[in-house]
Amino acid sequence: MSHPGWKLVVHGGAGIIEKSRIAPEQEREIRSGVERALAAGEEILAGSGNAIDAVEAALREMEDDPNFNAGRGAVFTYDGRNELDAAIMDGRDRSAGAITGATTTRHPVSLARAVKDRSPHVLLRGRGADEFSREQGLEQVENSWFATPERRRQLDEMKANKVSAFDVDLKYGTVGAVALDSHGHVAAATSTGGLTGKRWGRIGDSPIIGAGTYADDGSAAVSATGSGEYFMRALAAYQVAERVKIGGESLRQALDDALADVQSLGGTGGMIAVAPTGEVAWGFTTPGMYRGRADSNGRVVALYSDTEER
DSSP states (O other): OOOOOOEEEEEEEEESOOGGGSOHHHHHHHHHHHHHHHHHHHHHHHTTOOHHHHHHHHHHHHHTOTTSSSSTTOOOBTTSOOOEEEEEEETTTTEEEEEEEEOSBSOHHHHHHHHHHHSSOSEEEHHHHHHHHHHTTOOBOOGGGGOOHHHHHHHHHHHHHTOOTTTSSOEEOOEEEEEEOTTSOEEEEEEEOOOTTBOTTOOOSTTSBTTTEEEOTTSOEEEEEEOHHHHHHHTHHHHHHHHHHTTOOOHHHHHHHHHHHHHHHTOOEEEEEEOTTSOEEEEESSSEEEEEEEETTEEEEEOSOTTSOO
């Protein structure tokens, strides 16, 4: 049986993403950001590189783009800081690394990768994650480097109007990537600044293996974006993979069913996925999701409703 070839899918968040709400210049910037992420991962995969390297490279691009809620452009906590979460997982052996509440690492996804590759642990938090990052020689920045005026405005609006973190912008700008390489292996990665105005050390689904990020060569690689509390309760990313592995569902059906489960609990958002068979899927229960995919035949980028290219 011939190999299906490499595949790459990325997302830049889901939510109230409608053409009428996004200025033409911002739309061009977002599409360009998705394109750059695809190009970074594509360069590795087209050269017979590994899926795990491709998803890290794709997210490093998006973490530097202030249009997304990850790295530079991350939302503020209630106390006015940027605290970053990320996770990465290799489908070859289900090794994984994750960090939460990091504050000084330019590329949180690379810190998660370092946890996976260079520590005996899976998840590091806060001050310890920052200390580990410095010990590993990862690029450090001042916490203010992540801040942007628009994210500050969102926090100020939330406090002034006394609305919840879920209401202030209604965009879950988490970024994620999943890939299948030419060797038949899959990987997934997710990175986020969390929710505007998050308090008390809140952690969402992105750095939780099985909730927002999961990869297994026996089933699929999955990355989620949305109202994280509900994705955690549903074990959404793992659920997609297990529906494929044990339930025998197609990847498309598994993803749709998992999103329906999240929605039944009260949550909304989206997911992207790729299987070792070469099947790719994305879906969302919000008006839009920034997303793109690439393979040897070219690229597709979409922002709005599910009537666009799936």
